[in-house]
Amino acid sequence: MLTRRQLIRSGAVAGVASAIAPTFLWGARVARGSSEGAPAAAPSNRTLVIIQMAGGNDGLNTVIPYSDSNYLGVRPNLRVDPATVLQLNDRLGLNPAMAGLKNLWDANQLAIIEGVGYPNPSYSHFDSMAIWQTAAPKGEFSDGWLGRYFKQTAAEANADFAGIDIGGALAPMFKTPGVTIPVVQSPAGYKLALDPRDAAARLEAWRDLQTAASTRQRYLPLIASAAVNAQRSTQVLARAVSEYQPSVTYGKDPLSGSLRVLASVIVQEAGTKVGYAMLGGFDTHSNERKTQDQLLTTLSDALSNFQADLVAHGKADDVLIVTWTEFGRRVKENGSQGTDHGDGGSMFVLGNGVKPGIYGDPPDLMQLDSNGSIQWSTDFRSVYATLLQGWLGVDSTGILGARFTPVPFLAA
Amino acid sequence: MAISPTQARIARRAGLTALAAAPVAGALTAVRHTQDGAAPTKAPLQDERSRIAHLYRRAGFGASPAELDAAVARGYDASLDRLLSPADDHDAADDVLNQTDFDLAKLDDSQRWWLVRMRYTSRPLIEKMALFWHGHFATAVSKVGIKQLALMRQQNDLFRTQALGNFHDLLLSVSKDPAMLIWLDGRLNHKNVPNENYGRELMELFTMGIGNYTEDDVKAAAHAFTGWTVNRDFQYVFNPGDHDAGSKTFLGKTGTFNGGDVVDMLAAQPATAKFLARKLTRYFVSDPPDSGLVASLASVYLSSGYDLRAVLRALFKSDEFMTAGAYHSLIKSPAELVIGTLRTLDVTTDGTGLPGIMRTLGQELFNPPSVAGWPAGDSWIATNTVLARNNFANSIAVAQKPESGLLANVASLLSLPSVATASSLADGLTTLLVDGDLSGEAQQALYAYLGAGSGEAVDLSKQDAKVRGLLYLTLATPEYNLN
Numbered sequence: 001m002l003t004r005r006q007l008i009r010s011g012a013v014a015g016v017a018s019a020i021a022p023t024f025l026w027g028a029r030v031a032r033g034s035s036e037g038a039p040a041a042a043p044s045n046r047t048l049v050i051i052q053m054a055g056g057n058d059g060l061n062t063v064i065p066y067s068d069s070n071y072l073g074v075r076p077n078l079r080v081d082p083a084t085v086l087q088l089n090d091r092l093g094l095n096p097a098m099a100g101l102k103n104l105w106d107a108n109q110l111a112i113i114e115g116v117g118y119p120n121p122s123y124s125h126f127d128s129m130a131i132w133q134t135a136a137p138k139g140e141f142s143d144g145w146l147g148r149y150f151k152q153t154a155a156e157a158n159a160d161f162a163g164i165d166i167g168g169a170l171a172p173m174f175k176t177p178g179v180t181i182p183v184v185q186s187p188a189g190y191k192l193a194l195d196p197r198d199a200a201a202r203l204e205a206w207r208d209l210q211t212a213a214s215t216r217q218r219y220l221p222l223i224a225s226a227a228v229n230a231q232r233s234t235q236v237l238a239r240a241v242s243e244y245q246p247s248v249t250y251g252k253d254p255l256s257g258s259l260r261v262l263a264s265v266i267v268q269e270a271g272t273k274v275g276y277a278m279l280g281g282f283d284t285h286s287n288e289r290k291t292q293d294q295l296l297t298t299l300s301d302a303l304s305n306f307q308a309d310l311v312a313h314g315k316a317d318d319v320l321i322v323t324w325t326e327f328g329r330r331v332k333e334n335g336s337q338g339t340d341h342g343d344g345g346s347m348f349v350l351g352n353g354v355k356p357g358i359y360g361d362p363p364d365l366m367q368l369d370s371n372g373s374i375q376w377s378t379d380f381r382s383v384y385a386t387l388l389q390g391w392l393g394v395d396s397t398g399i400l401g402a403r404f405t406p407v408p409f410l411a412a
Numbered sequence: 413m414a415i416s417p418t419q420a421r422i423a424r425r426a427g428l429t430a431l432a433a434a435p436v437a438g439a440l441t442a443v444r445h446t447q448d449g450a451a452p453t454k455a456p457l458q459d460e461r462s463r464i465a466h467l468y469r470r471a472g473f474g475a476s477p478a479e480l481d482a483a484v485a486r487g488y489d490a491s492l493d494r495l496l497s498p499a500d501d502h503d504a505a506d507d508v509l510n511q512t513d514f515d516l517a518k519l520d521d522s523q524r525w526w527l528v529r530m531r532y533t534s535r536p537l538i539e540k541m542a543l544f545w546h547g548h549f550a551t552a553v554s555k556v557g558i559k560q561l562a563l564m565r566q567q568n569d570l571f572r573t574q575a576l577g578n579f580h581d582l583l584l585s586v587s588k589d590p591a592m593l594i595w596l597d598g599r600l601n602h603k604n605v606p607n608e609n610y611g612r613e614l615m616e617l618f619t620m621g622i623g624n625y626t627e628d629d630v631k632a633a634a635h636a637f638t639g640w641t642v643n644r645d646f647q648y649v650f651n652p653g654d655h656d657a658g659s660k661t662f663l664g665k666t667g668t669f670n671g672g673d674v675v676d677m678l679a680a681q682p683a684t685a686k687f688l689a690r691k692l693t694r695y696f697v698s699d700p701p702d703s704g705l706v707a708s709l710a711s712v713y714l715s716s717g718y719d720l721r722a723v724l725r726a727l728f729k730s731d732e733f734m735t736a737g738a739y740h741s742l743i744k745s746p747a748e749l750v751i752g753t754l755r756t757l758d759v760t761t762d763g764t765g766l767p768g769i770m771r772t773l774g775q776e777l778f779n780p781p782s783v784a785g786w787p788a789g790d791s792w793i794a795t796n797t798v799l800a801r802n803n804f805a806n807s808i809a810v811a812q813k814p815e816s817g818l819l820a821n822v823a824s825l826l827s828l829p830s831v832a833t834a835s836s837l838a839d840g841l842t843t844l845l846v847d848g849d850l851s852g853e854a855q856q857a858l859y860a861y862l863g864a865g866s867g868e869a870v871d872l873s874k875q876d877a878k879v880r881g882l883l884y885l886t887l888a889t890p891e892y893n894l895n
Contacts, residue, residue, distance in 0.1 A: 124616055126784050127622060168796070170794040185796045193803040198878070205857055208854075209857050212851050213889070214851040222793055223798065223893050229795055230798050336601075340609075
């Protein structure tokens, strides 16, 4: 039998009524765990928001070396007209779809890291995603890097939404034995439905059945703890979402919807340390301009709205947003108005906490790797190390398995 | 100790997809002990009924008491024969489908069509394999497009017709399938400017698996499949003018290979045999799969000339399939959960509401999240999906208006009198739904819910809410999620 301690943290066992207890105070308790062993003390109310651009975004048409004559040569059909880019400096400009991010650049809230990758790159989506999610190009780890963060800090023991994954399934970056991070697809559906004729008795029996699950079979503790965590977290989420008033009008696309939910738990102070959302469709083997321009518009609008919402609620100092994608794409276009899998993609970092600028080595379009891609220059784990140490205030060596030199994209 | 990047990748991918929350508690012993110290219950899979129920859960979507009675009368081997080679002249599901209205141009109704088919099929292994192939050659309407939904159904028919046939032939058919040609850009793969999408996924996901080919092989495969395209009516055509007829080197052999040659070579690879055997073992037997069983199934695949029926016969007759380690060892996929519940409880349905429920559970038919299909295993379990599983249980148990299609009549299902003891009611449900595989403490919790000592009488006709509550709670046990 699973003990109640294994499944349910203290203070949340008793009954239906107490589940609505002051969960928002839990945000303050997070400080205890995370301050132990950390380098310079970081504020305990910081949140990291991770946005996955799934499919392998073409960095070259996102952050464009518009003044490099080689760019036009390699992309005769696929080029973004240099006259239309949103100039960041003499060399680089953003795809014109990204007006929102350009505004953030102008407001000193945007940093860009070019040429991100890792040794022995994989051109398989699933493999490369797994590498980014485990932070283990050589298979050093099989669990998620943020799962290891939560295990190290026990942050998710103190708040139901210390981690929150907005989507349909748990992102592998959060997966590690013993850690349950809630996945929320839609707040409206995030409830445990009980026949009102008999709800209290059923809930009590239901709880007993979860704790009574045998440990004989290895999946049972996972299912039971997900169930118990889920039921308890439904109340927290319902409160956060119903009491939250956005100060912007979010778009109707799913990413905007996800960010709105993230905004609600952040602004309502549910103790969120890490939030996650995803935008897919970046695997542009064909018809890239149309597909990517649309996706970048969605991304840019959603993120800039989100940032504006956080600013209006006084949360902008506490939130950092970072985007990642499993690889970049080949420099030369293919025959279907698209690009094949490549390397050396870009990452965006947004928020008041950035030191704005361009990081990483400027890609040389004439010195490509054997796959025909940009040579990567920044190991993504250096970015992770920066986020863990510099933003979340925890030691990253155990989580990443080695020391990585931080990339200086954070303000002091 | 250094391992090759490739070995690391395979290990990592296996590790990420097979994380469990806790180490396996205890070795495989002949007797099940409940953790709370109650008297040991009988070992699993020792009686014919339990073995056949296990077979139907795995090779199909479970069985109602009446179906199980018939199967037990037949015996295990005859039941397996029937699953592998249905003797009827048509699927009983067709009778139901023909009497139900569907607007198959809509995704929701196409999904509903297939769910009703699974519910009423008299050929459950065929439907289970059609679902397996749909997850294996995963193709999604999100890119194929709603306007071409008919192509998704055409692909579905292909998986049904060739479910247990010859893998080589299936692979060749899939390479010419119009939905697949759209999905993986086959139709954009041109003579002088090849598109590698299909060539890569064909090897990485459909046949040998990563680590068995190089990037040059991907390029060679792409060249070989140039010209394999669709015409304006989205029918497969071979366009010789767009085909690269030159020499290619593929998997160490050189020749003027066409796509058909690539299919021939891939079907014959020992790596393909092993990859498929492993995947089938994880789908039907246990995860992680037993390496001995995988090896022997791979061997059957090759020696039978890629005969899927032969492979599955060997699988369901293997010793490994009947061990305590295989019993209740997999997490039910959403399809298994939903259809299994409907079949086991003999629920009448026209499928209304089921597509939406499948979406909340994380498995949208005709729309897998990627070409890798659904990750399965513990990936089915997260806070949102476990809530959805419990809410599905609630929807089964809550009294519904008759038109909604989800009704349950517990007492008659269990063949109980209208006044029965609390324990006979609770035990009847746990036997029916979880094969009695609950801890003593859980059983006590169910009796306690009824508010009666285990031997006390419960008048089922006067206790509608309680009886439905008991059904809900049994369906809401963590154990019910195990297959």
